[in-house]
Amino acid sequence: MAQRSNNNDNKNNRKKVITINLSWVFYLLLIGGLAYAMFSHGSSSNPEKVEWQDVTEMAGRGDIESITFVRNDFKGEIKIKADRLSRYKDLYPGGVVPKRSPQLYFLVSGKFDPEMQFETLNSSLPEDAKVKVIMVNRENIWSDLLQWVLPLLILVLFWAWMFRGMNRNVPGGGGIGNPFNAGKSTGKLADKNEVKVTFKDVAGLYGAKDEVMEIVDFLKNPGKYTALGGKIPKGALLVGPPGTGKTLLAKAVAGEANVPFFSISGSDFVEMFVGVGASRVRDLFRQAKEKAPCIVFIDEIDAVGRARAKNGGFTSNDERENTLNQLLTEMDGFGTNSGVIVLAATNRSDILDGALMRAGRFDRQIHVELPELKEREEIFQVHVKGLRLSEDFDIKFMAKHTPGFSGADIANVCNEAALTAARNNRPAVTQQDFLDAVDRIVGGLERKESTIMTPAEKKNTAYHEAGHALVGWLLPYADPVFKVSIIPRGNALGLTWYVPEERKNWTRSNMMDRMCALLGGRVAEELTSGEPSTGALNDLERLTGMAYAMVQYYGMSDKVGALSFYDSSGARGYNLTKPYSEKTAELMDAEVKKLVDNIHERTKKIIEGHRDAFEQLGALLLEKEVIFAEDLERILGPKVKPDGEATDE
Ligand code: ATP
Numbered sequence: 001m002a003q004r005s006n007n008n009d010n011k012n013n014r015k016k017v018i019t020i021n022l023s024w025v026f027y028l029l030l031i032g033g034l035a036y037a038m039f040s041h042g043s044s045s046n047p048e049k050v051e052w053q054d055v056t057e058m059a060g061r062g063d064i065e066s067i068t069f070v071r072n073d074f075k076g077e078i079k080i081k082a083d084r085l086s087r088y089k090d091l092y093p094g095g096v097v098p099k100r101s102p103q104l105y106f107l108v109s110g111k112f113d114p115e116m117q118f119e120t121l122n123s124s125l126p127e128d129a130k131v132k133v134i135m136v137n138r139e140n141i142w143s144d145l146l147q148w149v150l151p152l153l154i155l156v157l158f159w160a161w162m163f164r165g166m167n168r169n170v171p172g173g174g175g176i177g178n179p180f181n182a183g184k185s186t187g188k189l190a191d192k193n194e195v196k197v198t199f200k201d202v203a204g205l206y207g208a209k210d211e212v213m214e215i216v217d218f219l220k221n222p223g224k225y226t227a228l229g230g231k232i233p234k235g236a237l238l239v240g241p242p243g244t245g246k247t248l249l250a251k252a253v254a255g256e257a258n259v260p261f262f263s264i265s266g267s268d269f270v271e272m273f274v275g276v277g278a279s280r281v282r283d284l285f286r287q288a289k290e291k292a293p294c295i296v297f298i299d300e301i302d303a304v305g306r307a308r309a310k311n312g313g314f315t316s317n318d319e320r321e322n323t324l325n326q327l328l329t330e331m332d333g334f335g336t337n338s339g340v341i342v343l344a345a346t347n348r349s350d351i352l353d354g355a356l357m358r359a360g361r362f363d364r365q366i367h368v369e370l371p372e373l374k375e376r377e378e379i380f381q382v383h384v385k386g387l388r389l390s391e392d393f394d395i396k397f398m399a400k401h402t403p404g405f406s407g408a409d410i411a412n413v414c415n416e417a418a419l420t421a422a423r424n425n426r427p428a429v430t431q432q433d434f435l436d437a438v439d440r441i442v443g444g445l446e447r448k449e450s451t452i453m454t455p456a457e458k459k460n461t462a463y464h465e466a467g468h469a470l471v472g473w474l475l476p477y478a479d480p481v482f483k484v485s486i487i488p489r490g491n492a493l494g495l496t497w498y499v500p501e502e503r504k505n506w507t508r509s510n511m512m513d514r515m516c517a518l519l520g521g522r523v524a525e526e527l528t529s530g531e532p533s534t535g536a537l538n539d540l541e542r543l544t545g546m547a548y549a550m551v552q553y554y555g556m557s558d559k560v561g562a563l564s565f566y567d568s569s570g571a572r573g574y575n576l577t578k579p580y581s582e583k584t585a586e587l588m589d590a591e592v593k594k595l596v597d598n599i600h601e602r603t604k605k606i607i608e609g610h611r612d613a614f615e616q617l618g619a620l621l622l623e624k625e626v627i628f629a630e631d632l633e634r635i636l637g638p639k640v641k642p643d644g645e646a647t648d649e
Helices: 002-040 052-061 082-091 114-123 141-168 206-220 222-226 246-257 276-291 318-333 373-384 395-400 407-423 431-443 455-474 508-529 534-553 582-609 611-624 629-636
Strands: 048-050 064-070 075-080 104-107 132-136 188-190 235-239 261-265 294-299 340-346 362-367 481-485 495-498 626-628
Touching: 002 141, 048 052, 052 064, 052 075, 052 104, 052 114, 064 114, 075 082, 114 132, 206 222, 206 235, 206 246, 206 340, 206 362, 235 246, 246 261, 246 294, 246 340, 261 276, 276 294, 276 318, 276 340, 373 395, 373 407, 395 431, 407 431, 431 495, 455 481, 455 495, 455 508, 455 534, 455 582, 455 611, 455 629, 481 629, 508 534, 508 582, 508 611, 534 582, 582 611, 611 626, 611 629, 626 629
Parallel strands: 048 104, 064 132, 235 340, 235 362, 261 294, 294 340
Antiparallel strands: 064 075, 075 104, 188 261, 481 495, 481 626
């Protein structure tokens, strides 16, 4: 297995090397050509150097036919008479005097006055030995050219190097090392035979699956729909929290429809150079149209599809907006029946631009939610398929104890469990491995070192967690406690695990019960040690968030009334003015304070009313470090349920 992946790596590397070489060969040739042209100039005839003194002697012997004096180089080039060449063979390394002139040259200083010197020379010579003198000014175009080409070349090379650095970070790395590919789409194309994912690999997600199955049918039998005059949708938007299987679902559509699958992330369009994003969008759609029927999948579309700023200024981002405009134009541009269907995924459909969401572009929104109990069980089934499981593994129990987990989390739990089992040299993965994996994902790694907590801190933590557990157990709408631990994990000194109820609608009293359970730890500390500690930070943060949400968003405060200042579009984040007056702000603060005070009072009453049980719980935790629902039931009786099977007050 490892060997195979190495081979693949090698192949990929080899591919990369070829791409890089091709682009760099161009630069090397250019530099080589220029250098050759420059340095080869003047060396073709290989003249040898002599001194002015030698020249006068040669002229005296009547050997020189002509001298070309290059004024701007202070250089004289000597042409020797053909019948006198042999006299100078000793000057040449091979003893062969070149036939082509100049055979010799001399250099003079700036003080040399050529006119006068040559005149003096010729005047002293007999008529048949007189030297023909040609005065010239010679421009070396290559060195001049290089003077401005070289800086330009350096700039181009620097530019290319920068692109290489950037593209290396882009998944799919379109145009690695080649600046001329910047505007090319960095999308990855998986051919129809490469997409092996089918609906069988996507567990749960019943509603979403039904909706995307329709898309598969559009791609497979477009005629069925167009015959009646219907138009095939251009795009669908998959909306849901991270890791819920949106990408998987899009791949499954391509796999089932047996069509090519282009995938690109929204952030791949965003580049620091102006116009690159828009050009990549154009390129992506051009490629897609060539491959139709096909699916284009844009992951994290919010990176480009964010609502455009209404009032420019410092909030506007021109490059992103240009990219979005291009995307809108492209989606308008291709015909409904061209066989290209655009699927996009986002975690935040609320911040997307309205124009993107209108019918005719992303006609459909498919919600992919966190899996429910039954769906989690099915996702477990998909991911434990490859594992060797021990007899005690109970899939239903695991599904029940992973509320709020996404498909990706469950996949992670299964993998972590298998790794833990392997680390402990177990022949099969046990239920405990799975539970440990869940704990690890929820709370971080267990830290067993005794040095982390002093005995006093440990006692404080035990009573803090006992407070959470007791209040949570006694209030009907607080989530049932499943496990309490005072073994430090991650940043937390202790943890209480709940099995949250999977409901979507919460009443005021439901929320109040949950907030009491949250505050249980802090109140317990106050009752035992007499003063609060910093250990309740996370609880207080969540409590404050919930309290403000009740007052500002859900309209649950009588004094503020049924007002909601929730900003679902996210656009108000840029706005510096609040949509309410200072007076309302003060009223809301006062209402939040009153609410939290009430909750504090109520929580205190509950713990004080069950002081013995509370002390027992704290002591048990100190002794065992981990206690379970059974221990709580033994001490407090059955968990108080919403329908009032037992009452606390
Ligand atoms: P993000 O929004 O973060 O991009 P996503 O919703 O696109 O996440 P995926 O990338 O599709 O999530 O899922 C990640 C992994 O989680 C998948 O590769 C798969 O292993 C697992 N997974 C998620 N949902 C499911 C599911 N319904 N059935 C089986 N596996 C799933």
